[in-house]
Amino acid sequence: MLWTFHGGLHLDDHKALSANKAQIPMLLPDVLILPLQQHIGLPATPFIQVGDNVLKGQMIAHCGSRFTPHPRSAPIHAPTSGTVLAIEDHPVLHPSGLSAPCVVIQTDGQEQWRERQPIDDFLHAERAVLHRAVMKAGIVGLGGAGFPSHLKLEPNSIDTLIINGAECEPYITCDDHLMQHNSDEVVQGACIFARIIGGVKRCIIAIEDNKPQALAAIQQSVAQLQCKTPIVVIAIPTLYPTGGERQLIKVLTGKEVPLGKIPAHLNIIMHNVATSAAVYRAVAKDEPMIARLVTVTGKAVKNAGNVSVLLGTPIDSLLRHCGCDRQNAPVMIGGPMMGMQATTAMPVIKTTNCILAYDSTEMPAQQQARACIRCGRCADVCPVQLLPQQLYWYTKTKDFNQLEQHNLNACIECGCCAYVCPSHIPLVQYYRHAKSGVRQRAVDKKNAEIAKRRNEFKLFRLEREKAERQARHEAKKARTLNKTEKPEDNSDKQALIQAAIARAKAKKAAQQAQQNQDNTAL
Amino acid sequence: MMNALPTSSPFVHSDNQVQSLMLQVLAALLPGLMAYIYFFGWGVLINLCYASVLALALEALMLWLRRRPLLTTLSDGSVLVTASLLALALPPLAPWWLLFIGLIFAVVFAKHLYGGLGQNLFNPAMVAYAVLLISFPAQMSFWPVIAELSHYQPSFIDSFKLIFFETLPTGFGLDALTSATSLDTMKNLLDQAQNIAMIKKEPIFGDFGAKGWEWINNGYLLGGLWLIYRGVIRWHIPVAVLGSLFLTATLFFFLDSDVHPSPLFHMFSGAAILGAFFIATDPVTAATSTKGKLIFGFGIGVLIYVIRTWGSYPDAVAFSVLIMNMFVPMLDYYSKPRVFGTTNHPMKNDDHAV
Ligand code: SF4
Numbered sequence: 001m002l003w004t005f006h007g008g009l010h011l012d013d014h015k016a017l018s019a020n021k022a023q024i025p026m027l028l029p030d031v032l033i034l035p036l037q038q039h040i041g042l043p044a045t046p047f048i049q050v051g052d053n054v055l056k057g058q059m060i061a062h063c064g065s066r067f068t069p070h071p072r073s074a075p076i077h078a079p080t081s082g083t084v085l086a087i088e089d090h091p092v093l094h095p096s097g098l099s100a101p102c103v104v105i106q107t108d109g110q111e112q113w114r115e116r117q118p119i120d121d122f123l124h125a126e127r128a129v130l131h132r133a134v135m136k137a138g139i140v141g142l143g144g145a146g147f148p149s150h151l152k153l154e155p156n157s158i159d160t161l162i163i164n165g166a167e168c169e170p171y172i173t174c175d176d177h178l179m180q181h182n183s184d185e186v187v188q189g190a191c192i193f194a195r196i197i198g199g200v201k202r203c204i205i206a207i208e209d210n211k212p213q214a215l216a217a218i219q220q221s222v223a224q225l226q227c228k229t230p231i232v233v234i235a236i237p238t239l240y241p242t243g244g245e246r247q248l249i250k251v252l253t254g255k256e257v258p259l260g261k262i263p264a265h266l267n268i269i270m271h272n273v274a275t276s277a278a279v280y281r282a283v284a285k286d287e288p289m290i291a292r293l294v295t296v297t298g299k300a301v302k303n304a305g306n307v308s309v310l311l312g313t314p315i316d317s318l319l320r321h322c323g324c325d326r327q328n329a330p331v332m333i334g335g336p337m338m339g340m341q342a343t344t345a346m347p348v349i350k351t352t353n354c355i356l357a358y359d360s361t362e363m364p365a366q367q368q369a370r371a372c373i374r375c376g377r378c379a380d381v382c383p384v385q386l387l388p389q390q391l392y393w394y395t396k397t398k399d400f401n402q403l404e405q406h407n408l409n410a411c412i413e414c415g416c417c418a419y420v421c422p423s424h425i426p427l428v429q430y431y432r433h434a435k436s437g438v439r440q441r442a443v444d445k446k447n448a449e450i451a452k453r454r455n456e457f458k459l460f461r462l463e464r465e466k467a468e469r470q471a472r473h474e475a476k477k478a479r480t481l482n483k484t485e486k487p488e489d490n491s492d493k494q495a496l497i498q499a500a501i502a503r504a505k506a507k508k509a510a511q512q513a514q515q516n517q518d519n520t521a522l
Numbered sequence: 523m524m525n526a527l528p529t530s531s532p533f534v535h536s537d538n539q540v541q542s543l544m545l546q547v548l549a550a551l552l553p554g555l556m557a558y559i560y561f562f563g564w565g566v567l568i569n570l571c572y573a574s575v576l577a578l579a580l581e582a583l584m585l586w587l588r589r590r591p592l593l594t595t596l597s598d599g600s601v602l603v604t605a606s607l608l609a610l611a612l613p614p615l616a617p618w619w620l621l622f623i624g625l626i627f628a629v630v631f632a633k634h635l636y637g638g639l640g641q642n643l644f645n646p647a648m649v650a651y652a653v654l655l656i657s658f659p660a661q662m663s664f665w666p667v668i669a670e671l672s673h674y675q676p677s678f679i680d681s682f683k684l685i686f687f688e689t690l691p692t693g694f695g696l697d698a699l700t701s702a703t704s705l706d707t708m709k710n711l712l713d714q715a716q717n718i719a720m721i722k723k724e725p726i727f728g729d730f731g732a733k734g735w736e737w738i739n740n741g742y743l744l745g746g747l748w749l750i751y752r753g754v755i756r757w758h759i760p761v762a763v764l765g766s767l768f769l770t771a772t773l774f775f776f777l778d779s780d781v782h783p784s785p786l787f788h789m790f791s792g793a794a795i796l797g798a799f800f801i802a803t804d805p806v807t808a809a810t811s812t813k814g815k816l817i818f819g820f821g822i823g824v825l826i827y828v829i830r831t832w833g834s835y836p837d838a839v840a841f842s843v844l845i846m847n848m849f850v851p852m853l854d855y856y857s858k859p860r861v862f863g864t865t866n867h868p869m870k871n872d873d874h875a876v
């Protein structure tokens with residue numbers, strides 16, 4: 001039985017441009033540009049020098065910093081043999097459009113591998129050995145998110161493993177191609193996932209029903225291959241954005257991942273089909289994450305299709321390879337609903353699933369936005385059941401409280417709302433802006449709180465010092481009085497006692513303030 | 523050079539456009555309009571054209587005064603819809619200054635002084651209608667007699683003269699050309715303690731509502747259904763309005779069919795159908811959520827019946843819509859959908875992540 005989620009869109013998928021074509025042979029460019037951050041988390045740290053010779057598959061950058069390897073990161077490997085030309089900043093795909101540090105490798109054309117140690121009997125290998133292999137191979141979520149995969153393989157009571165082959169974004173066909181031609185790798189990868197996680201009771205491979213060939217191929221592989229975990233292949237209705245993690249879980253299980261929680265909360269874990277195949281290759285062939293399937297498509301590309309691309313390949317040489325000589329013109333990375341604009345100087349990285357060289361007939365120019373007519377079409381299609389028109393209104397009025405109350409942060413930026421808006425309001429753009437505003441506000445609030453505490457503490461300290469001075473002064477006066485005049489035992493003692501009490505009080509309060517401050521700092 | 527894309531995703535867009543939505547609404551009025559012209563002559567068309575030109579001019583003036591982009595806003599077509607609805611709601615031979623005053627209220631007060639398209643709380647055409655009905659009750663009941671009964675169909679020129687110079691065609695008095703509407707007649711005769719069976723023998727009545735008007739309403743119904751089919755409007759409001767009107771009328775009809783006209787009479791008289799499909803569905807002033815739309819429509823339907831039956835005005839669409847407009851912010855607030863991944867209604871509890 002399948003469930004549905006609210007809203008969603010039936011889009012023109014343009015997949016025929018690149019689907020069901022023979023794979024385009026690989027290209028070996030002269031230079032490869034490898035950003036140190038190709039994933040969510042900390043950037044990798046290079047440990048090679050300029051001028052070093054590297055072999056294909058050799059690790060060139062660690063997880064996190066050199067001395068304290070950090071799990072929230074992924075290592076980077078040389079995609080082919082060659083020489084390190086430079087470690088320098090280069091334009092990379094990032095919303096801010098900034099450059100970031102990259103390792104540049106001059107390829108030597110030899111494709112000379114480092115020594116490899118495949119794990120042949122991976123279905124019986126130890127969990128820790130397999131987990132380490134995945135981590136060392138630098139595998140990240142290849143569906144586009146780029147979350148380091150080894151972090152999603154902890155055993156914590158997962159019972160359902162979902163392999164996501166939905167691929168609902170228009171134009172993109174690389175997962176479809178992979179499932180058709182490397183279905184065994186996908187299925188074996190799923191077995192390895194199940195082995196690493198342990199305790200998985202069922203594995204679901206979900207594929208949108210607009211990919212019948214992929215479905216058939218995967219079904220055949222599941223029937224032929226031995227896997228201890230039962231695997232079911234499920235055809236799901238084609239609807240954008242079914243490929244979204246939370247949406248797909250809803251469709252397959254009827255459960256909604258609670259807001260602010262991850263799927264593991266429901267004992268579910270999800271990996272993309274390409275990630276699954278990559279894990280298989282990493283384990284069974286000791287082939288780290290050095291290449292991926294990329295869909296090169298769009299009407300400006302003569303020879304559109306899927307091609308296995310070495311990571312770091314500059315987009316312009318890849319486009320030329322596919323019969324599109326577009327230099328220094330914008331292209332899109334990813335699909336038209338959630339992709340980003342990029343320039344051809346940028347390299348292909350682990351999360352690049354599609355290069356879309358569109359012509360002017362494919363992507364319409366931004367129309368002049370008009371006033372919101374409150375038609376509610378946006379709310380009708382929002383898969384998260386938000387009220388996009390309200391969010392838009394609160395974004396314009398900068399009402400952050402209402403934005404939080406209306407769950408702005410639950411927005412997955414799928415673009416459905418902006419797609420249907422008859423007033424052509426770039427809603428998602430507003431939300432991205434608002435989200436950074438909300439984040440900034442949280443930071444500001446915290447800083448202000450700390451500053452306030454500090455200030456309070458300072459005032460308090462001044463007060464305390466004054467009190468102490470006063471007390472000392474009184475005591476001294478009392479002593480002087482004692483000497484000169486007839487001593488009045490009572491008052492002298494009183495003053496001393498008072499001073500002592502004041503000191504004790506001050507000390508206690510100071511401790512408390514300090515503690516408060518530490519708490520906020522934490 | 524490539525054309526300028528949006529700066530961030532999504533980069534593709536559906537064919538939806540405000541202008542095309544508004545144009546489709548206008549197109550959907552055509553069948554009703556044609557029936558209207560067939561039964562009552564050219565007056566309504568003259569008023570419609572006059573109202574459109576005037577409304578565009580007023581909107582342009584307001585945009586200029588408010589320093590807003592002129593062409594993009596004028597071209598959205600929303601003011602044409604307002605003008606057309608008002609023109610269709612007024613008596614077809616109403617004098618020109620009635621529409622003039624009405625449009626000033628609609629465009630200047632109800633729309634632009636609230637901040638323009640999207641910001642107005644009340645349906646502009648209905649604000650104008652209500653103001654006119656209260657201020658000029660005589661002119662607002664200047665309804666023409668169907669040609670079949672008066673044996674006279676005003677020609678184009680006659681209509682024009684009537685509207686703009688208020689000169690009657692030779693040989694006809696005002697009484698010969700106008701009559702009370704079916705709702706009016708029904709109400710007055712019921713007040714005189716006649717029963718429905720007798721009243722229905724009056725020549726103005728047809729099978730369900732008034733002669734001629736039944737066909738005009740059929741035309742509106744056809745256009746309205748087409749709008750639903752095209753996805754321009756959703757079914758919830760029309761169904762809720764007509765459904766609740768029908769149910770309320772049925773209830774009273776069964777209680778005492780001597781003094782309560784049939785539900786079909788209510789549905790096919792006055793502006794019920796025009797209101798349900800074209801007026802109450804104005805997105806700006808209607809509720810937005812599905813639940814909200816149903817309640818909004820339900821309220822309008824019941825109010826139409828209540829005001830028609832016990833109020834002092836014979837028809838009630840304008841007042842019902844305006845009253846329900848007031849509840850829209852509240853309806854929207856309390857009918858917010860449950861956000862994906864939350865168990866609680868957002869209003870009841872702020873702790874979503876359970
Ligand atoms: S779709 Fe656009 S015009 Fe309609 S309510 Fe949403 S934001 Fe407003």
Ligand code: SF4
Binds near residue numbers: 411413414
């Ligand atoms: S972009 Fe956000 S608000 Fe718009 S439809 Fe997607 S989830 Fe909803």
